[in-house]
Amino acid sequence: MTIKEQGTITIHSENIFPIIKKSLYTDHEIFLRELISNAVDAIQKLKMVSLSGEFQGELNEPEIQITIDKEQKTLSITDNGIGMTADEVKKYINQVAFSSAEEFINKYKNNGDQQIIGHFGLGFYSSFMVASQVEIDTLSFQADAQAVHWSCDGSPKFQLDESSRTGRGTTVTLTLQEEEQEYLEPARIRQLIKTYCDFMPVPIKLDGEVVNQQKALWKQSPQNLTKEDYLEFYRYLYPFQEEPLLWVHLNTDYPFILNGILYFPKLKPDVDVSKGQIKLFCNQVFVSDHCEEIIPKFLLPLRGVIDSTDIPLNVSRSALTNDRTVKRIADYIAKKVGDRLKELYRENREEYIRCWQDLGTFVKFGSLNDDKFNKQVEDIIIFRTTYKENNPQPETASETPAVQVQTEDDAWQDVTPATTEPAAAKNGEVYTTLKEYLERNKERHENRVFYCTEPVTQATYVQLHKNQGLEVLFMDSFIDSHFISFLEQEYSDVKFTRVDSELDETLIDKDKAGEIVDPTTNKTRSEQIKELFEKALNKPKLNIRTEALKSDDPQGTPPAMVLLPEFLRRLREMNALMQQQNMEFPEEHILVVNTAHPLIQNLVNLNQGSVIQGEGESPSGQLVDLMCHHIYDLALMAQKGFDAEGMKSFVERSNQVLTRLTER
Numbered sequence: 001m002t003i004k005e006q007g008t009i010t011i012h013s014e015n016i017f018p019i020i021k022k023s024l025y026t027d028h029e030i031f032l033r034e035l036i037s038n039a040v041d042a043i044q045k046l047k048m049v050s051l052s053g054e055f056q057g058e059l060n061e062p063e064i065q066i067t068i069d070k071e072q073k074t075l076s077i078t079d080n081g082i083g084m085t086a087d088e089v090k091k092y093i094n095q096v097a098f099s100s101a102e103e104f105i106n107k108y109k110n111n112g113d114q115q116i117i118g119h120f121g122l123g124f125y126s127s128f129m130v131a132s133q134v135e136i137d138t139l140s141f142q143a144d145a146q147a148v149h150w151s152c153d154g155s156p157k158f159q160l161d162e163s164s165r166t167g168r169g170t171t172v173t174l175t176l177q178e179e180e181q182e183y184l185e186p187a188r189i190r191q192l193i194k195t196y197c198d199f200m201p202v203p204i205k206l207d208g209e210v211v212n213q214q215k216a217l218w219k220q221s222p223q224n225l226t227k228e229d230y231l232e233f234y235r236y237l238y239p240f241q242e243e244p245l246l247w248v249h250l251n252t253d254y255p256f257i258l259n260g261i262l263y264f265p266k267l268k269p270d271v272d273v274s275k276g277q278i279k280l281f282c283n284q285v286f287v288s289d290h291c292e293e294i295i296p297k298f299l300l301p302l303r304g305v306i307d308s309t310d311i312p313l314n315v316s317r318s319a320l321t322n323d324r325t326v327k328r329i330a331d332y333i334a335k336k337v338g339d340r341l342k343e344l345y346r347e348n349r350e351e352y353i354r355c356w357q358d359l360g361t362f363v364k365f366g367s368l369n370d371d372k373f374n375k376q377v378e379d380i381i382i383f384r385t386t387y388k389e390n391n392p393q394p395e396t397a398s399e400t401p402a403v404q405v406q407t408e409d410d411a412w413q414d415v416t417p418a419t420t421e422p423a424a425a426k427n428g429e430v431y432t433t434l435k436e437y438l439e440r441n442k443e444r445h446e447n448r449v450f451y452c453t454e455p456v457t458q459a460t461y462v463q464l465h466k467n468q469g470l471e472v473l474f475m476d477s478f479i480d481s482h483f484i485s486f487l488e489q490e491y492s493d494v495k496f497t498r499v500d501s502e503l504d505e506t507l508i509d510k511d512k513a514g515e516i517v518d519p520t521t522n523k524t525r526s527e528q529i530k531e532l533f534e535k536a537l538n539k540p541k542l543n544i545r546t547e548a549l550k551s552d553d554p555q556g557t558p559p560a561m562v563l564l565p566e567f568l569r570r571l572r573e574m575n576a577l578m579q580q581q582n583m584e585f586p587e588e589h590i591l592v593v594n595t596a597h598p599l600i601q602n603l604v605n606l607n608q609g610s611v612i613q614g615e616g617e618s619p620s621g622q623l624v625d626l627m628c629h630h631i632y633d634l635a636l637m638a639q640k641g642f643d644a645e646g647m648k649s650f651v652e653r654s655n656q657v658l659t660r661l662t663e664r
């Protein structure tokens, strides 16, 4: 039989190739992925016919070769796969390939600007985006097959001849168009193979050298992989990055097929978390590294690979977001991530705490955004606590064993520990869950949480609580202010009080309050002190309160503190947020003067001494005034720090006070 045939491919649009080219004006490079995918398929098909016994010849080592001929301006892709007979070329190339080309055009000619993930599976005809002529030289595996040569210049006309080829398999040769000469550069081709075909399971050679690494770790069974395998793969995908904290291996084939490995990286403040870094594959072929539509938003900081043949890849990105399977896949991924975190919490608390510093924000963000995820992780959200920190707390605050009901068949419950004893990190920091905190403190302050948002500026207040055995939680990451509001909705009976917003009853020594010190006026010491400060500061909006703060050592408590009621602060914070400004510290705050502090007591004595003096303000009286200002400034400084003006007058006054004192 001799083959010599010229024909016209039956398609309905006369000249489809310019349209294809235009529709995909940014994605021309994907032709190589499509041709190499066909070559891999051809090799796998040969393996199948060999397994079924249909082919009994020598399989040879499977391989794909890419050859560049700069003089002829050709690029060819050769496989040693199944090959095609003349009839198959007519059927698969002239009919199948071209009818799908036509289908593509009908679908996209009017909306070429739609964003589509990776234009996947466009197939053989995508080669006409870059080639002015495409030739196929192929020999089928079938016994007595005759090699054939097919060529087409992009018009619907093709030519089919006999070929002198002797080796089984197929070579597709593209004569590149003038404006597509970049594909004659080995470096460019190497880069494309690395990007799209790195994990395809057949060696791909360029200039005799294998370019792709072939092994797709995510397709392997997790049981056969070691920690080092996962780390090595991470380093390969994201070179020069810090080691990941932990990872999740996804592996399911029902109700959809999904494989993948997701890593939790160390979150850096400068990383743009709205941009995904997860790579999307379809059957080991790279599709895109933007899969924001598939991954739940809060999981975007994760890295790694997902691979699924069930994600529709030739629909617009917006359609993808609404696809049912994609939604189910997103839910599945979120659930697996939650499971992994719980597993770590259960099995290695110390490691969990170490990771928490990086994962915490991400888990809280997930809880805020995804109800199901929140339910899953609510019992493993932890906060740093002052419990037992540095100095053990008094006996009264000792451990109250929690009564946690656990049912054996409920795997979700099993992360809750049997005691309320919080876990400690390597550096001695102690972490606890909210439930543990509430349970542990229910006798002292039921449904009440004391928290600190800035460990440095609020240190005095934290210390005061600690001294009295009140446990404080640190809610000091940037997401915590939202998270506290969220927790208040979730735990509607619980009141959250920032350490600097009010003084808990337990911090005040009520017995000392009513002591009368001036029999002539019948004034208590408290009243005297209040008047002293009111006169000296002369700030009508400032609410001055006098209290004796409880302490074994009054020097250990502050002489005065500034409080800003919780509701007032939040209102201000919200306003500031809406106007995108920093919160101005309101004038209507509270100044608590600690009547038990020796400094305040000395001040009263000094003031009494000054009264005896005659006309005008005595030097002692002036010093008392200065000291009141100074004490107030110190209290403000502990609460919010100073602006430039405040700092200037603080320093000036400090110098005045010191001068006065040294004069005496």
Ligand SMILES: Nc1ncnc2c1ncn2[C@@H]1O[C@H](COP(=O)(O)OP(=O)(O)OP(=O)(O)O)[C@@H](O)[C@H]1O
Binding pocket: 034, 038, 039, 042, 079, 081, 082, 083, 084, 092, 093, 096, 097, 098, 100, 121, 122, 123, 124, 125, 170
């Ligand atoms: N290198 C090859 N060796 C053997 N047959 C091939 C080769 N390339 C293409 N074919 C045949 O041509 C057909 C059409 O290829 P084309 O790439 O257009 O579509 P496809 O591979 O079937 O699907 P997809 O859209 O996923 O690429 C293939 O199904 C295959 O039968």
